Structures are given as structure tokens and as C-alpha cells.
Amino acid sequence: MMISRRPTYTVQVGHIQIGSGSPIVVQSMTNTDTADAVATALQVKKLADAGSELVRITVNTPQAAASVAEIRQRLDDMGCAVPLIGDFHFNGERLLKEFPACATALAKYRINPGNVGKGASGDDKFAFMIKTAKDNNKAVRIGVNWGSLDQSVATRLMDENRNSGNLKTPAEVMREALIVSALESAHKAIDLGLPENKIVLSCKVSLVQDLIAVYQDLASRCRFPLHLGLTEAGMGSKGITASSAALAVLLQQGIGDTIRISLTPEPNGDRCQEVVVAQELLQSMGLRAFVPQVTACPGCGRTTSILFQQLAQDIQNHLRQKMTEWQGKYSGVENMKVAVMGCVVNGPGESKLADIGISLPGSGESPVAPVYANGKRIALLKGDNIANEFMALVEDFVQQRYGK
Numbered sequence: 001m002m003i004s005r006r007p008t009y010t011v012q013v014g015h016i017q018i019g020s021g022s023p024i025v026v027q028s029m030t031n032t033d034t035a036d037a038v039a040t041a042l043q044v045k046k047l048a049d050a051g052s053e054l055v056r057i058t059v060n061t062p063q064a065a066a067s068v069a070e071i072r073q074r075l076d077d078m079g080c081a082v083p084l085i086g087d088f089h090f091n092g093e094r095l096l097k098e099f100p101a102c103a104t105a106l107a108k109y110r111i112n113p114g115n116v117g118k119g120a121s122g123d124d125k126f127a128f129m130i131k132t133a134k135d136n137n138k139a140v141r142i143g144v145n146w147g148s149l150d151q152s153v154a155t156r157l158m159d160e161n162r163n164s165g166n167l168k169t170p171a172e173v174m175r176e177a178l179i180v181s182a183l184e185s186a187h188k189a190i191d192l193g194l195p196e197n198k199i200v201l202s203c204k205v206s207l208v209q210d211l212i213a214v215y216q217d218l219a220s221r222c223r224f225p226l227h228l229g230l231t232e233a234g235m236g237s238k239g240i241t242a243s244s245a246a247l248a249v250l251l252q253q254g255i256g257d258t259i260r261i262s263l264t265p266e267p268n269g270d271r272c273q274e275v276v277v278a279q280e281l282l283q284s285m286g287l288r289a290f291v292p293q294v295t296a297c298p299g300c301g302r303t304t305s306i307l308f309q310q311l312a313q314d315i316q317n318h319l320r321q322k323m324t325e326w327q328g329k330y331s332g333v334e335n336m337k338v339a340v341m342g343c344v345v346n347g348p349g350e351s352k353l354a355d356i357g358i359s360l361p362g363s364g365e366s367p368v369a370p371v372y373a374n375g376k377r378i379a380l381l382k383g384d385n386i387a388n389e390f391m392a393l394v395e396d397f398v399q400q401r402y403g404k
Contacts, residue, residue, distance in 0.1 A: 003287065005254045008225045009197040013139050014083030014107035016053055018200060018257050019225040023288055025258040026278045027227070028052040029087070031271060034071070035063035041074035043271065048082035049324065050272035051279050051290055054258065056085040056110060059095055059102065069101035083107035085141070089115040089148075093125040096132045103132050108139040108200075113185040114148040126185070130192045139198045140189065144182045145231055146205040149174070153181045175210060178203040179218050186224060199224050200258070204231035208246040215250050225257035235264040240277050251285055276320075292319045292336035295350055295357070302362040303342035311360065311387045312340040318391060330402035338394065348372070356397045358390050373397055 010019035018025055028047045032040045034057050044055045059065050072084060086106040088095070093116075096103045109129060116126045133140045144150075154177040161173050168176070182201045190196060201224045203214045211230055219226060230246050233239035243261045250256050261274040261281070279290040296312035297303070315338060326333045339354035341347035343362025351357025351372040358381070360369045369386050371379040371393055381389050 003252060003254055003285075005257075006219055006223075008223050008257060009199075011139050011197055011200055011225050013054060013085075015081060016083055016107075018139075019197075020257075022257070024251070024256060024282055025053045026051055026275060026282070027054040027056065027085075027258050027260045028271070028275050028278075029056040029260065029262075030058070031265070033064070034058050035061060035067050037067040037070040037074060040067070041071045041078070044071065044075060044082060044084070045078055045080045047272060047275055048080050050275040052082065052272075052275045054085055054108075055082050056087050059086040059088055059092070059106075060090075062095065062098065065095040065099040065102040068099070069105040072105040085110055088112075088129070090117075092116070093128040093132075096129060103136050103138075106138065108141060109133055110141045110143050111185075112143050112145060112148055113181050114144065114150040118152065126188065127192055130189045130194050133198065134192070134194050139200065140194065141200040141202060141227055142182055142185045142189065143202040143204065143227070144178050144185075146174070146178065146210075147231070149177055150181050153177050153184070171210070175214050175217070178205070178214055179221065182218065183222060186222070196224070200227055201225070202227040202229065204229050206230060206232045208242055211246045212249050215255055216253070219253075219255045226255060227258045227260070228256040229260040229262050231262055233262045233264075236266065239263040243277070244281050247281060248285060251282075251287060289334040291323050291334055292338055294319065295337065295339045295341075295354060297342045297346060297350075299342055302345065302364075303360075305342075305360075305363070307386070308340055308342035308360040311358070311390065314387060315340055315391065315394065319394075326398065326402075330398055333398055333402045336398070336402070352376075355401070356394055358386075360386070 005020050008019040010017055016025055030040055030043045032043050034040050040057060047055050084106050085108045087110045089112055111129055116122050157173050157177050161168050182203050186199050186201060189199060203218055205211050205214060228247050228250060230243045233243045247259055259278050261277045263274045265271055282288040283290055294312055294316045337354040339350045339357030341350050341359045344365055347359030351359045352375045356373045358369050358371045361367050367382055369381045370377050371381060371390060379393060
């Protein structure tokens with residue numbers, strides 16, 4: 001089913017376009033100390049190589065701000081053009097003022113209205129950041145977070161609610177406060193001279209149903225592109241499940257122009273996992289294609305060998321690693337479907353439906369593995385080298401199918 005995207009402005013962030021008619025953009029964020037330019041540039045490069053199309057970096061200290069231009073230069077020297085987003089809280093106006101090279105090296109500024117400041121002082125700080133973005137022709141994401149909401153907005157709406165004849169629940173008022181904070185800040189930015197097509201909005205919370213309700217309401221009230229993400233999603237399967245549950249509903253409704261899966265990494269875990277999950281979510285929904293997909297059965301009493309499990313994992317890893325090389329050579333290879341099945345029940349059928357697939361022998365079956373390509377059997381593998389032989393057949397198939 002074709003998913004119709006809501007109409008929005010198109011925002012340019014470096015060489016990436018955000019908004020209606022443009023692909024939904026995958027974003028990630030570093031967790032290095034930005035003051036360490038070498039470590040941060042290397043992590044940005046790793047995230048970009050994994051498929052992150054925008055990478056956000058923390059800019060929280062003078063040392064961090066002073067390193068941004070060097071990070072950008074190191075990335076350029078490595079041939080990595082991924083746009084950088086500066087994440088500013090509390091002191092953004094001071095850092096942008098003191099380090100103009102930081103302001104020019106970034107492609108977008110992320111501003112949280114709740115952390116800019118209060119009263120006239122906060123208004124002046126916000127105005128300076130917006131003017132800096134305008135003068136440098138940069139985009140801005142006005143990002144409101146549940147945990148750092150501007151309390152003056154929340155208090156105002158609670159007072160209005162108490163005095164109204166139609167009381168809302170506290171949760172409803174808080175959701176409204178998120179939206180009002182984002183929209184009022186966006187319109188302040190426009191009044192300060194920032195064009196509408198330089199603004200992206202987000203209202204991120206940590207609970208699935210709240211996120212869905214907030215973004216459905218926000219999307220109905222503006223044409224700004226929206227950045228989706230369940231903030232503080234959590235670790236491992238919990239974070240993946242919660243993020244996918246929330247974002248899938250919104251994406252299916254045509255809401256969302258950039259996404260981030262905010263996973264807490266396992267200790268010493270790979271930061272790139274959040275990029276892979278974001279890509280797999282978009283690809284599973286048919287919204288984008290990034291890497292060939294592997295269909296594999298879950299296993300049962302018929303599949304006592306772990307051969308098919310290991311092969312499915314090896315093939316999936318191999319395909320993702322090869323995509324850097326294949327993207328420039330084989331047009332459309334990201335849409336390829338591969339099947340790795342573990343027994344005769346569904347194995348031959350699924351393998352025939354895939355572009356290329358293998359049906360491995362299950363418990364008690366003849367120790368041979370038919371391979372199918374384009375619905376026809378092309379090989380019958382046996383022995384101890386089935387995995388390597390199948391990988392070689394996949395490589396040959398890619399060259400023949402997508403090399404024209």
C-alpha cells in the first residue's frame with residue numbers, strides 16, 4: 001500500500017533534503033566527547049558508513065565548540081560529506097558567538113526552547129541563535145522534550161485549563177504544552193527572519209501512546225517537517241520494540257520526515273545499531289530500501305542444526321558490509337530478497353519466492369541444499385562447504401542481475 005506523506009516545506013540540510021517528496025532521512029548522534037575531534041570524527045564516519053544521513057554532535061563547552069570546525073575538516077579529508085547537526089542546550093548563543101567557525105561548520109542547529117533560558121534573557125538568547133542561523137543560511141530543529149519542557153508554557157496552559165469550562169486531563173495539558181512550545185518557538189523564529197523552509201520541529205517523549213498522540217496533533221497543525229524519535233527509548237529489545245511500535249504507527253499515517261532510534265547501547269556496544277534499526281524499520285514498511293533483506297525461518301524441532309541460523313547471520317552481515325561497494329556498481333541491489341530456510345516445509349517455497357534462496361536440510365532430511373534464483377533451481381549443494389558456496393552464488397547472482 002502506498003503511504004501518502006503529509007505536505008510540508010522542504011528543508012535543505014547540507015546536501016540532504018528533508019520534507020515532502022524527499023526520502024525519510026535516517027539520523028543518529030555521537031556519544032563521544034566532542035572536544036576530542038579525532039574520536040568524534042571517527043565515530044561520525046562510522047555512523048555515516050552504517051547509513052546515517054545526518055549526524056548530531058553535542059556542543060556543550062568551549063572546547064567542544066572549538067573542535068567542530070576541525071571535525072568537519074577531518075570528515076571532508078576522509079571523503080565523508082555527512083552533514084553535522086549541533087546539539088545546543090543552555091549556552092548555545094554564547095558558543096555560537098565565541099566560535100563563529102563552529103556556526104559555519106554545522107549544517108543545522110538543534111535548539112531546545114526549554115533549555116535556552118527564561119524571560120527577556122531567554123528571548124535574547126533564542127533570538128541570537130536564530131539570527132546566527134539566518135546569517136549563515138543554516139536550518140534549525142526546534143526540539144521540545146518532555147523532560148525539559150518550558151515550564152512557563154506548561155503553567156500557562158494549566159491555568160487556562162483550570163479556568164475553562166471543559167477540563168482536560170493533566171496528560172492532555174502536558175501534550176498540548178509540548179506542541180504549543182514548538183509552534184510558538186517556530187513562529188518566533190519566523191518573526192525574527194528565519195524562513196519557514198529552514199525549520200524542522202520535534203516533540204519527543206518517552207512513552208509510545210503519548211508520542212503518537214502528540215505527533216498526530218502536531219502534524220495536523222503545521223507544515224514544518226517533523227523529526228520523529230522516542231526519546232530515552234531504552235536498551236536492547238525494549239528500546240527497539242518501543243521505538244518501532246511508536247514510529248511505525250506515525251509513518252504509516254504519513255507523519256515524519258526524519259527519524260532517530262534513540263537506543264541506549266549495551267556496555268561497549270556498537271553505536272551503529274540505532275542506524276541499522278532505523279533503516280530496517282523504514283525498509284520493513286516499504287518506505288525505503290537500504291540493503292538486501294534476508295528472510296529466515298525461526299527454527300523448530302525439524303531444524304536441529306544451527307547451520308541455517310549461522311548462515312542467515314553470516315549472509316545478512318555480508319550483504320550489509322558489501323553495500324558500500326555495491327551501491328556504486330549495482331543499481332537496485334538494495335531491493336534484493338534473499339531466503340535462508342532451515343527445512344523442507346517452507347524452504348523450497350520461500351526460496352523460490354525470493355530473488356535467490358537456499359533450503360537447508362532439516363533433521364532427518366537428505367543432506368543436500370537446493371538453491372533457487374528467480375524461481376528456478378540453479379544448484380544442489382552438499383558437504384561441509386555449503387555456506388561458502390552459497391555466498392559465492394549470491395555474489396554471482398548480484399553481478400548478473402544488477403551489473404547491467
